[in-house]
Amino acid sequence: RPCFISEVACLCIVCLHVVSFLFALQRSVVYIFWGDEGGGNLTDVSVSARPTADIISTVEFNHSGELLATGDKGGRVVIFQQETENKSQPQCRSEYNVYSTFQSHEPEFDYLKSLEIEEKINKIRWLPQKNAAQFLLSTNDKTIKLWKISERDKRPEGYNLKEEDGRYRDAATITTLRVPVFRPMDLMVEASPRRVFANGHTYHINSISVNSDNETYLSADDLRINLWHLEITDRSFNVVDIKPANMEELTEVITAAEFHPHQCNTFVYSSSKGTIRLCDMRASALCDKHSKLFEEPEDPSNRSFFSEIISSISDVKFSHNGRYMMTRDYLSVKIWDLNMENRPVETYQVHEYLRSKLCSLYENDCIFDKFECCWNGNDSVVMTGSYNNFFRMLDRSQRRDVTLEASRESCKPRQVLKPRRVCAGGKRKKDEISVDSLDFNKKILHTAWHPQENIIAVATTNNLYIFQEKVN
Amino acid sequence: MFSKGTKRKFSDGDEEISDESLVGARVASSYNLQRQSLLDMSLIKLQLCHMLVEPNLCRSVLIANTVRQIQEEMTHDGSWHMVTEAFCGPGQSPSERLVATEVLCRSREQDAEPKLFSVISYEGCREEEVVADETLCSVSVSDTVSNVCLAGRVGQCWEKSELSGVERDEEALEDSRLGSGEDEEIDTEDGASTESPKTTGQVFGTFEIKNGSPGPDSALEELFSDVDTSYYDLDTMLTGMQSAPKMGPYDLLDSLAPSHGSPSIVSTPTCRSDLNELDHIMEIIVGS
Numbered sequence: 001r002p003c004f005i006s007e008v009a010c011l012c013i014v015c016l017h018v019v020s021f022l023f024a025l026q027r028s029v030v031y032i033f034w035g036d037e038g039g040g041n042l043t044d045v046s047v048s049a050r051p052t053a054d055i056i057s058t059v060e061f062n063h064s065g066e067l068l069a070t071g072d073k074g075g076r077v078v079i080f081q082q083e084t085e086n087k088s089q090p091q092c093r094s095e096y097n098v099y100s101t102f103q104s105h106e107p108e109f110d111y112l113k114s115l116e117i118e119e120k121i122n123k124i125r126w127l128p129q130k131n132a133a134q135f136l137l138s139t140n141d142k143t144i145k146l147w148k149i150s151e152r153d154k155r156p157e158g159y160n161l162k163e164e165d166g167r168y169r170d171a172a173t174i175t176t177l178r179v180p181v182f183r184p185m186d187l188m189v190e191a192s193p194r195r196v197f198a199n200g201h202t203y204h205i206n207s208i209s210v211n212s213d214n215e216t217y218l219s220a221d222d223l224r225i226n227l228w229h230l231e232i233t234d235r236s237f238n239v240v241d242i243k244p245a246n247m248e249e250l251t252e253v254i255t256a257a258e259f260h261p262h263q264c265n266t267f268v269y270s271s272s273k274g275t276i277r278l279c280d281m282r283a284s285a286l287c288d289k290h291s292k293l294f295e296e297p298e299d300p301s302n303r304s305f306f307s308e309i310i311s312s313i314s315d316v317k318f319s320h321n322g323r324y325m326m327t328r329d330y331l332s333v334k335i336w337d338l339n340m341e342n343r344p345v346e347t348y349q350v351h352e353y354l355r356s357k358l359c360s361l362y363e364n365d366c367i368f369d370k371f372e373c374c375w376n377g378n379d380s381v382v383m384t385g386s387y388n389n390f391f392r393m394l395d396r397s398q399r400r401d402v403t404l405e406a407s408r409e410s411c412k413p414r415q416v417l418k419p420r421r422v423c424a425g426g427k428r429k430k431d432e433i434s435v436d437s438l439d440f441n442k443k444i445l446h447t448a449w450h451p452q453e454n455i456i457a458v459a460t461t462n463n464l465y466i467f468q469e470k471v472n
Numbered sequence: 473m474f475s476k477g478t479k480r481k482f483s484d485g486d487e488e489i490s491d492e493s494l495v496g497a498r499v500a501s502s503y504n505l506q507r508q509s510l511l512d513m514s515l516i517k518l519q520l521c522h523m524l525v526e527p528n529l530c531r532s533v534l535i536a537n538t539v540r541q542i543q544e545e546m547t548h549d550g551s552w553h554m555v556t557e558a559f560c561g562p563g564q565s566p567s568e569r570l571v572a573t574e575v576l577c578r579s580r581e582q583d584a585e586p587k588l589f590s591v592i593s594y595e596g597c598r599e600e601e602v603v604a605d606e607t608l609c610s611v612s613v614s615d616t617v618s619n620v621c622l623a624g625r626v627g628q629c630w631e632k633s634e635l636s637g638v639e640r641d642e643e644a645l646e647d648s649r650l651g652s653g654e655d656e657e658i659d660t661e662d663g664a665s666t667e668s669p670k671t672t673g674q675v676f677g678t679f680e681i682k683n684g685s686p687g688p689d690s691a692l693e694e695l696f697s698d699v700d701t702s703y704y705d706l707d708t709m710l711t712g713m714q715s716a717p718k719m720g721p722y723d724l725l726d727s728l729a730p731s732h733g734s735p736s737i738v739s740t741p742t743c744r745s746d747l748n749e750l751d752h753i754m755e756i757i758v759g760s
Contacts, residue, residue, distance in 0.1 A: 109756055115526050116756070141526075203529055222529040251537055253530045272530050305510060305541060309534045359506075363513060368531045 056459040058446055062126035062134065065450040068096055068457055069136055070464060071121025075105040077138055077191075079149065080466075082455075094455060096466050100149055102191040105140040117142050123208050125217070127230075135194070137217060141204040144219055146195035146230065154182040200226050200236045207257045213264040220257035220269060223250075227281075239287045240269060240279065255370075256316045263322070266291075270327060274311030276336065294336050296343045306358040306367065314370035319379040320451070326382055328373040331355060333384055333394060348394045348401065351386050353424035353435045366440050374449045385444030388433070389460050390420055406444060406458045406465040417467070504549075507542055514539045 055073040062069070068080040081099035108117040119140055127135040133150040158180040162168055203221035210217045218239070219226050225240035240257075244250055253272045260266035265281045277290035298307065310330035318325045324345070327334045331352060334344035350371075354361060361367040366387075373384040380397045394401045403420040410418065423432040446459040454469035514535050 113526070114753065204526065250533060253533050255530060272534055305507075305538055308537055308541070312530070312534060359510070362510075365517075365531075368528070368534070 059448040073120040075119030100189040144197040152188045156180040209259040222253040270313035270316040272312040315372040388438040389442040
């Protein structure tokens, strides 16, 4: 039986400890949303009327992993909720079902510049949960919004003056008095905007990060980083400003920024020149002088006209333990020890076979794609996306890596995902795909890892895939 | 593909060419060709932007840095003179363009040391100006001579008067503001030969409204004095982009001369009229 063979293969592999874990696609876990071919899982019929609005632009688990938020190019936020078959057994199969959908941002028109402001959601960040409601920050290019997502599963019934549907009762028919009581109702999830943080940025916002103090957060655009208080919307503090006095001297922009997970005074920001600066807000109000500068000296043998472009960092993420940070540039993922500035402690090639294709990738603008990266819960594995709907998982502890594909054709229910191989040149082996056959329109830019379990969310252009570790 | 291998300087041909140096020369010229096409591609990328949405600043900065890098290398290789030679020939180009190129040619003859010139014009106003780029000399095709901004290392034969003469014709508010700003820049650049070339800096020049240019604009400036000028960052460059023609990014590439040695043909794509722009804006307003 093919099933038996795959199970034996799994066991063998597990026994050999070649791969630390495997991923199986379970039919109920994977939800194809917004897809053209989507069937009954489409939650909103109007989605198909705006195909370009469906491009997923950000994916983020909340702190418990129970909720998964996605933002798209049309300004919508869709939140999924995890439901386990058997809550007592955490390793059981999980399902992620749509929990809430709302329109976060609308397109705007800047009349002063005669330009549109895109409603595309660039980033979503969850706040740690403090009460029954959930809060998240979502941002487009210019405006950040704080959304409250709350549940309502009870409603008052038994009004004296009104019928259940709201119509007023005829006063003559009221003969008795009663106290309305709360009765259970179908769960309703409401999302309401609680704060709008506008007019803080001249340039396009690329990052937001909630501070560990749970009171402040930072937002970064191409040239500035602002510090906000979650309660105050009409004021923000500028903490980093790299705008030159003469814009003609501009050669470097900010590409990403993040607060340290534990130290509320520390944040980092990355640049288009491949440097990361760590700043301490205790040092001064304006953190233009960095506390640490992380930069790896260039490899002279690999120098080309594209060296600077591919060194531009597209994402920076602290590890959960706060000791390391990971950066993603065009071809590699680097792990930095916060105590060592002159070079990363680990470097992983994501798709080195693209190095010889840089000119074509420059021509079709793919070289400017901004890939994100993420850590798993215990910081032992990192994950990032690539082209052709491939994504890579890099095991730091075992120095192993695997390339997997997120596509309907390659994902069969209850079957382990098959590792993919790309043939850089020479003879192409069976099951390998050659570099020239890669589809550069199918890119995985956004991935997220559940903070505690081995559940990952992978966003292709239009679809969201959720994979879970195979449990026997 | 573009890794810098060892190559020889392209010889004039006076020396006796052995087999080895012939191969080397071929490698060098193909490298030069590739480099040139990369430069052309980069300049087109800088100029063709989305009509309605602000272009990605990170992308623009990276492309501009690449252009700067190529130009620096071309300067060191001494192959820059080939670029300017292309413009010394006769052509149907408007006289204003010849003014700029004449300066380049003149400076070339006089100096042994190569000068780094980059002519990138950019739309400074909302009028329909179109940039057409051949190799490096971008010229705005319009009736009024405007927006030809020259930057780079300035040699001693730099004709400032001609430059300011070119720029005096600029009419629009932003243009003149930027033009006078340009004069100031050229002044400062005169003495500094080691100053880094402000090659593609012009691209971002419009991001900033240059203050402190008194004159006929002062009345208008007062009028707008309470306006937050930070809003104007990016505006002139980007509104200029609005009038860029709707061509695919590779249409201009096709019309480019394959090698920098051949006489250049200025491709002049048709301009978008104000009317189309207005229509589009009306669509958005009505549509929303």
